[in-house]
Amino acid sequence: xxxxxxxxxxxxxxxxxxxxxxxxxxxxxxxxxxxxxxxxxxxxxxxxxxxxxxxxxxxxxxx
Numbered sequence: 001x002x003x004x005x006x007x008x009x010x011x012x013x014x015x016x017x018x019x020x021x022x023x024x025x026x027x028x029x030x031x032x033x034x035x036x037x038x039x040x041x042x043x044x045x046x047x048x049x050x051x052x053x054x055x056x057x058x059x060x061x062x063x
Contacts, residue, residue, distance in 0.1 A: 021029075
């Protein structure tokens with residue numbers, strides 16, 4: 001096991017290797033996540049509406 005000083009030095013060296021995203025990349029990916037979440041919510045709302053309407057139609061037809 002390395003001593004604490006070596007550990008800190010190695011940790012700093014590894015952190016220096018990290019490729020941090022730019023502010024523009026962060027904003028773009030955040031906007032894309034919100035867009036995809038909205039599209040997914042709309043899709044499932046429409047699927048729910050379609051299934052509910054179909055089931056109500058079947059129940060009214062046979063009931």
